[in-house]
Amino acid sequence: MKILVIGGGNMGLTYAQSFLRSQICNKADMMILEKSPEKAKELAKKDIGTVYGTASECLSKADLVILAVKPQDAPALFTALRPFVEAQQVFLSIMAGIKLQTIAQALGLKKIIRAMPNLPAQTGMGMTVFTSSDEVTRIELVMVQNLINTTGKSLYVEAEDAIDGATAISGSGPAYVFYFMDAMMQAARQMGFSVSESELLVSQTFRGAVDLYNKTNFSCETWIQKVSSKGGTTEAAMKCFSEAQLDEDIVAGAKAAYQRAVSLGKTED
Numbered sequence: 001m002k003i004l005v006i007g008g009g010n011m012g013l014t015y016a017q018s019f020l021r022s023q024i025c026n027k028a029d030m031m032i033l034e035k036s037p038e039k040a041k042e043l044a045k046k047d048i049g050t051v052y053g054t055a056s057e058c059l060s061k062a063d064l065v066i067l068a069v070k071p072q073d074a075p076a077l078f079t080a081l082r083p084f085v086e087a088q089q090v091f092l093s094i095m096a097g098i099k100l101q102t103i104a105q106a107l108g109l110k111k112i113i114r115a116m117p118n119l120p121a122q123t124g125m126g127m128t129v130f131t132s133s134d135e136v137t138r139i140e141l142v143m144v145q146n147l148i149n150t151t152g153k154s155l156y157v158e159a160e161d162a163i164d165g166a167t168a169i170s171g172s173g174p175a176y177v178f179y180f181m182d183a184m185m186q187a188a189r190q191m192g193f194s195v196s197e198s199e200l201l202v203s204q205t206f207r208g209a210v211d212l213y214n215k216t217n218f219s220c221e222t223w224i225q226k227v228s229s230k231g232g233t234t235e236a237a238m239k240c241f242s243e244a245q246l247d248e249d250i251v252a253g254a255k256a257a258y259q260r261a262v263s264l265g266k267t268e269d
């Protein structure tokens with residue numbers, strides 16, 4: 001299967017490298033279309049497939065086309081691609097906010113998969129939520145899911161609206177986690193730890209807590225009860241968080257991200 005990645009930026013490069021690393025695709029079958037000549041030159045040095053500068057040279061050779069340009073570059077990209085699109089090709093778009101129907105109309109195609117990956121895809125720990133048009137076959141969907149899974153885990157959703165929810169939780173979520181980590185690092189520094197010591201304490205604590213959570217069947221609430229002994233230190237912190245209704249603020253933040261995703265999607269209609 002020949003894969004064409006359009007846009008050799010952060011995500012396009014992550015995808016190409018991840019597919020090759022997992023040996024799900026070989027270099028001979030990997031093509032990258034990048035409009036910036038400087039970036040194309042840099043990509044060519046990485047030896048991750050054939051790099052092209054225009055759609056006319058490569059689009060018709062591809063079985064799967066991955067759209068990885070910024071959403072604002074999509075209209076110009078659609079215009080450039082449209083003359084060379086073939087009906088049997090499967091398109092996977094990771095462009096935030098751009099709907100299946102918009103892509104279908106702009107390119108005159110039917111087989112489209114829309115995915116929302118997140119930043120940890122760069123290290124193989126990503127979370128991607130994806131959906132598809134009815135015309136994508138089961139086999140094509142499994143093939144694309146296998147590719148996506150080289151960057152982490154994935155979840156298929158029937159309803160395209162769920163992509164807005166995914167944008168607010170797993171898409172923007174890494175920033176929420178960094179925010180919490182940063183606050184804990186500030187606290188560690190105020191208690192006399194150096195910057196590097198604070199980073200170690202906090203990042204290993206996050207890693208350890210998530211690992212424990214993943215390897216057991218306890219809910220977050222149960223784990224909190226397990227580590228909060230009566231009159232102890234954890235209980236003092238949890239009481240403070242609960243009085244400040246920190247959880248409600250986090251829910252409100254995620255809902256604000258969701259509303260923003262919905263409204264950005266509407267401007268695309």
Ligand SMILES: NC(=O)c1ccc[n+]([C@@H]2O[C@H](COP(=O)([O-])OP(=O)(O)OC[C@H]3O[C@@H](n4cnc5c(N)ncnc54)[C@H](OP(=O)(O)O)[C@@H]3O)[C@@H](O)[C@H]2O)c1
Nearest residue numbers: 007009010011034035036068069070071073077095096119
């Ligand atoms: N980064 C993330 O964590 C993340 C998460 C979820 C979804 N996404 C989505 O992934 C997409 C890509 O994001 P990114 O961070 O990888 O962006 P990026 O680093 O800016 O990469 C996009 C690349 O596409 C190139 N490009 C633009 N128009 C093109 C065209 N017509 N033909 C070929 N190449 C073209 C750009 O070149 P120039 O720089 O010269 O314009 C740039 O090199 C976005 O739609 C974003 O919404 C990203």
